[in-house]
Amino acid sequence: MEQSQRTDDKGIGLLRGRDGLRLLLSLWDNFPEHMFIIRVDGPDEFIVEAINPAHEKTLGKSTDITGQRIDAILPRDAAEPVIQRYRHCVATGEPYRYEECGYFVDEQGMRQEGHWLTLLVPISDMNGRVHHLFGISKNITEVIRARQEVEAQNRILEERVAERTRELEKANAELKHQATRDFLTDCYNRRHLTEIARLEMERARRYDMPFTLALIDIDKFKAINDQHGHNEGDRTLRALATCLRKAMRRPDILGRYGGDEFLVLMPETDITGARVISGRLQDTVRKQCGQTISIGLAQLKPSDGKLESIIERADRDLMSVKESRKKSP
Ligand SMILES: Nc1nc2c(ncn2[C@@H]2O[C@H](COP(=O)(O)OP(=O)(O)OP(=O)(O)O)[C@@H](O)[C@H]2O)c(=O)[nH]1
DSSP states (O other): OOGGGOOSOTTTHHHHSTTHHHHHHHHHHHOSSEEEEEEEEETTEEEEEEEOHHHHHHHOTTOOOTTOBHHHHSOHHHHHHHHHHHHHHHHHOSOEEEEEEEEEEOTTSOEEEEEEEEEEEEEEOTTSOEEEEEEEEEEOHHHHHHHHHHHHHHHHHHHHHHHHHHHHHHHHHHHHHHHHBOTTTOSBOHHHHHHHHHHHHHHHHHTTOOEEEEEEEETTHHHHHHHHOHHHHHHHHHHHHHHHHHHSOTTOEEEEEETTEEEEEEETOOHHHHHHHHHHHHHHHHHHHSOOEEEEEEEOOTTOOSHHHHHHHHHHHHHHHHHHHHHOO
């Protein structure tokens, strides 16, 4: 049988006895949390019947709210949620527990915002009509403030972590860039270029596609360094890299192989196509950089075991181009 429906006096006999009322009043007077009784006069009519001394203390000495309607005590926007909760409790006939925000008067008489955990219990007549609500509100202001403080700290920490993550990602991207790029010209460095070249070789073999390398050397580069200084030589290398990048086709890959030598990887291109592209590169470089370049080409053969063998062939081709240039400049 439900606790509220029990008819015997077991356990509550004391309350039914002579001293019961005095005991309950003493509890009401000494209970450290808010206690209140609301009379239900209609769907929107909730009258404060009584509040215990702890509740009175919180409201401040000058405030007497007993006998008043909730919507007469509180401003409209504050009264509305309170009335809704009371209505809910009346409608369901069940106890209702909720957190609420309100104001209290502190030791110095100052009005402060506070938080309460309230348990509302409906009291019904024989027909089940709820005629009163009994409430207990525990002050949880400190708990809520501590929770808000932790949440604020968490937000600060999360922001710091996010900021640190962004910095690390940026540093990683920068490191990756530095590891793969030539510091002078910003095109791929030899190590990264040869890694890509090996992958392209494998891809060409697997899909039976042509693959050609172009080894590019600046003509008489030593003379630029000797006559105009190393800085001018560096500037020429940078200008050449920019010029080649602009003149190349999108899928082709440029890197600095070393010194004044650049390597262009041409996937899906045979030696005939590579010759056409090389001629175009030489024209562009001559017109835009005022420089001539020699180009050695080599196409991947089935007999090429390692990348080095195809590069060696391109190098030999470059040497013979240079030799023939020297013979007929
Ligand atoms: N300024 C500059 N010079 C470099 C750099 N790396 C290599 N060199 C110079 O590039 C020159 C390369 O010389 P070579 O390719 O042998 O000579 P070249 O004058 O181009 O001769 P040909 O290729 O036969 O026309 C050398 O003088 C190197 O010192 C660099 O990063 N900056």
